[in-house]
Amino acid sequence: MTETDLQTEKTSRRSLVWRQFKKNKPAMVGVALVLVLGLVALFAPFLAGDVPIVMRKDAKLYLLPNVITYGALQAENMYRNFDRWEPGPGEFAWRPPIPYSPLRQNLRERLEPPGREHWLGTDDRGRDVLSRIVWGTRISMSVGFIAVGIAVLIGIVLGALAGFYGGAVDALILRFIEIWICVPSFFLVITVMAFLEPSIVNIMVVIGLTGWPGIARLVRGEFLKQKQQEYAIAARASGLNDRRIIFRHLLPNALSPVFVSATFGVAGAILTESGLSFLGFGVPPPTASWGEILKQSQSYVDFAWW
Incomplete structure (x- = not known):
């Protein structure tokens, strides 16, 4: 088979995957929502x-x-x-289009209902709610992607080492993963954040450091399967070093389940950040985040639902 034939086959496979994906309406809606939120986060200074x-x-x-x-x-x-x-x-x-800063206070307009000036009303300090939601999207999306990036990096390294070398290395890493999974991650995050200064960086790091075990197990399983394939055996026989075999040959073929897990991980990280902010362990005020907005509004939900 020539190089042109291989390229054509890869293109046809991608087209087939895309056609099958487009038939999944809920998945397409989910992708559209993620893209919209990403654009809102990216262009927040141009929106509010x-x-x-x-x-x-x-x-x-x-x-x-x-x-x-x-x-x-x-x-x-x-x-x-x-x-x-x-x-x-x-x-x-x-x-x-939303000419209000998420931080600018105006006590003369506190708890204003939705209207022409403030499309979603104002909070207890006169800040525009829609502006804070837009800028809170940037915080929440940043936490989601960066925290998951940290978790993916740790999970890939540990999972690759466990799956590739096996034996004592695999047993040691697997026991460590099992012990880590036994600890409820959300309570672990709350405990750690109680000893740290509330900041967006600390939240990203802590969520990332507690979210890697599932990814590590996925990568380990894929490496156990991939290292038995003919291309991996041929790479070993050709005298390539372990690092080259792991990162150039095995890892690219083991990333598919990682992408799926990372997608759900972003949503989980956003929910964790929102929960931390709601409980007072997240982004410090007056920085806008979704959890902080919910925390501030809970006292006024009976008479100022916006």
């Missing part, structure tokens, strides 16, 4: 904030001040007056 996207003031043009830096604006004492500044002659400001 009191800093204009493009503005002209005093014959100076500011491009993307909401993304690049606040330094020049703060130097001119403009930043804290954006919510009241109106362009004069020859000036303009192109603001995000």
